[in-house]
Amino acid sequence: MSRPDYLNMKNGDSHRAEPVVLDAGSYRDEVVTTDARKVLRNTYMLLSMTLVFSAAVAGMSMAFNWPHPGLILTLVGYFGLLFLVEKTKNSAMGLVSVFALTGFMGLTLGPIVSMYAKLPGGTEMIMTAMGATGLIFFAMSAWVLTTGKELSGMGKTLMVGILVAFGLSIANIFLGLPVLSLAVSGMFVMLMSGLIAYQTSAIIHGGETNYISATVTLYVSIYNLFLSLLQILGVMGSDD
Structure with a gap:
């Protein structure tokens, strides 16, 4: 009986992979194994599902006007579920943990988006932040995938x-302090953009072989990127 991909992914399996040349244009060609391409495909598939699920939970939170759980509960829930994902990432339970984590983060996102939606021009700010988040994600991912950049050296800095x-x-x-808030949001935009590129590079170069871990990293990057852009737009809008 064949096993699911998340049980088949092992570091020692790389000898089975057939190399596929990635067109790097004017950059040097990069060889990506079929295992790396499988991890990338599974990551994007799971990421899409978690984003939809998280958005649905956030929508429910907004529709029923659920209150924000607060800073302490948010931090405990986030790090607790993150620990659970790490412990179960090599089993089927890892998928349950991922949806638990992203659902919880969607729950915390709903009240924040509701608050911005009530501001003058709030709907436009939310849509702009969503569009910019998607644009940055696709731009950073495409940059790494088309150039084959090896970004492992960015890990400690990030x-x-x-x-x-x-x-x-x-x-x-x-x-x-509004100025500090704006500065921190700007830092997060740059850091999360870099983290998207770093994680994508780790996948295609074999530094990340578990698509559950990769999905969580990319999801958290997108989540923080969206909130940071929304906060920047909110601060800029309040100055008008």
């Missing part, structure tokens, strides 16, 4: 940058 930005965002909850 990690440090994300930790700094996260710390500043927590601090600003108590400080309430």
Whole structure:
């Protein structure tokens, strides 16, 4: 009996792969194994499903006017479910964990979007943020896929940058400085854009062989990118 892809993915399977040459245009050709292409395909498929599911949960949250769970519960729920995904990523339970995580994040997103929707021009801000998020995601992904860029060296820089930005965002909850909020949102836009490119590169170069982990990284990037763009548009709109 054949097993699902997530049980078949092992680092030692690379010897079975037939190399496929990726057209890199004026850049050097990059050899991508069939295993890497499978991980990429499965990642995009699962990412699409989690985005739809998360949006549906956010829509329900908005429709029923559910309150935001608050900072503490959000952090506990996020990191707890993230830990669960990491522990179960090599089994079928990993898929359940991914949908639990993305559904929870959709639940936290709904009240935030509702708040922006009530502002003057709020609907336009939300649509603009969504469009810009999609454009950045496809642009960064296409850049890596067409050039075959190897970006493993960005890992530590991105990690440090994300930790700094996260710390500043927590601090600003108590400080309430609009300028700092705008700066942190700008940092997250750049960092999440870089993380999308980094994760895509890791997939095609074999640095990431688990599509559940890859999906979570890309989902979190898209989630934070959207919220950061929405916050920037909100701050800019309030200055008018």
